[in-house]
Amino acid sequence: MTTDLENLLPSQETPVEYVTTKDGTVAKQPSVCVKTKKKIKLKKKSTKGNWINSIASFILEQELDGVEIVYRWPETSEDRKNFALFVRELRYKFARVEKIAKRKVPYIISIYSPTYNWATKDVSLLDDIRNYVDFFNVETDNFYAPYHKNNIMTGPLSPLYSLGNDDKSIDRTMEKYTCKTMKPSQLNIILSFGGVHWENVHKSSAEPDDIHFYVRGRDYSGYHFSWRYLKFFGFDLNKASFHDVAKTPYIWDKNHQSFVTFENERSLEEKMEYILSKNLGGVAIDRIDKDDDSHTLLNAVTSMNMCSGPKFAEDEIKYNCEKL
Incomplete structure (x- = not known):
């Protein structure tokens, strides 16, 4: 096993790091499924890199075939730009891990996609990320929900x-x-x-x-x-x-x-x-x-x-x- 692959292998707890805009602090969770209504802002390259490394480590640890990324509210152009950059860098990380681990089948990246706004003509997000993802899981199970106020x-x-x-x-x-x-x-x-x-x-x-x-x-x-x-x-x-x-x-x-x-x-x-x-x-x-x-x-x-x-x-x- 190479040194690069050893660096990806996780400890017993695999942290996921993200920064919220509330106070700028970094919160760690032992899961790649981070649910928050706060806007996620990846401030520093090291923070984003740690998050991507954590996802790659978790997949290796659990012997998974891929991830689904859930980020439903990239509202501004800056949000969408940062999200597209994150998806692209995650794909590059997966490609390196596949090569080091001699994986024959590429890891899957799926994006949880909201019903309407991503598919409108004036939003370029789909164009920016579709070459780096395998699937868009479109939210087609929730057209009329009781929690819509x-x-x-x-x-x-x-x-x-x-x-x-x-x-x-x-x-x-x-x-x-x-x-x-x-x-x-x-x-x-x-x-x-x-x-x-x-x-x-x-x-x-x-x-x-x-x-x-x-x-x-x-x-x-x-x-x-x-x-x-x-x-x-x-x-x-x-x-x-x-x-x-x-x-x-x-x-x-x-x-x-x-x-x-x-x-x-x-x-x-x-x-x-x-x-x-x-x-x-x-x-x-x-x-x-x-x-x-x-x-x-x-x-x-x-x-x-x-x-x-x-x-x-x-x-x-x-x-x-x-x-x-």
């Missing part, structure tokens, strides 16, 4: 298609990402093994169907739940309907003003077929432990033969990008 309406958590001019759907989102990157093989859809229960929602003649309800000005409430606890919360699957456009199951209880949106075997199979038809990269699953002990939803996903679909050329575009 400025909700105007409820809706299905992960609709496959939109109704009318509504852009909140997997189809509209992946179309924008594909036409922005022109590399559908880099794009993964995020699947959720759960759902959301909304209470105190009201339907009026303004809503087009039984899956959208205006909640502005109402004292509504809602919470996420796992598939494994669907029956625990008392939801009767016999009362569930399946929306032909959104391709998602739901339960609307008019008497109790209750709306439940969730994934099931059929909705996940619809999404897998969509991935095949659009020549996309694949899927990322948000917490497999939300599934039941029989792996009902995971089996629905893995039962689809991803090599059996239409034969497209690599990165052949299956969207009409001229209209965007």
Whole structure:
């Protein structure tokens, strides 16, 4: 083993260093998954280098195949520039580690990507980092979330298609990402093994169907739940309907003003077929432990033969990008 590789091998605890703008101090966590609402600012080259070295060390220690980077709020041009620089340097570090460790398969870098703003024409972030990452895991599992404080309406958590001019759907989102990157093989859809229960929602003649309800000005409430606890919360699957456009199951209880949106075997199979038809990269699953002990939803996903679909050329575009 070379000296360079020995320097990468971690101690029993692998710290991750980051600097927050609150007081400029460096905080250390024994994990590469650092979650903070504060803006991350990599001030010094040594700090950024330590962070990258920590990630590389953690991967070697745990014998992992790669990392997913979650940074949802690079708001300013400086934020985006720093983020792109970090991703590029992480890729270079991985390449050096692969060579030293004689790894035959490159490490994977995936980027957790928000639904809309990265795919707009005036944001260059995707262009700046796409040559250094393997996949963009696009946030397609959270279009209508109860913790969004400025909700105007409820809706299905992960609709496959939109109704009318509504852009909140997997189809509209992946179309924008594909036409922005022109590399559908880099794009993964995020699947959720759960759902959301909304209470105190009201339907009026303004809503087009039984899956959208205006909640502005109402004292509504809602919470996420796992598939494994669907029956625990008392939801009767016999009362569930399946929306032909959104391709998602739901339960609307008019008497109790209750709306439940969730994934099931059929909705996940619809999404897998969509991935095949659009020549996309694949899927990322948000917490497999939300599934039941029989792996009902995971089996629905893995039962689809991803090599059996239409034969497209690599990165052949299956969207009409001229209209965007």
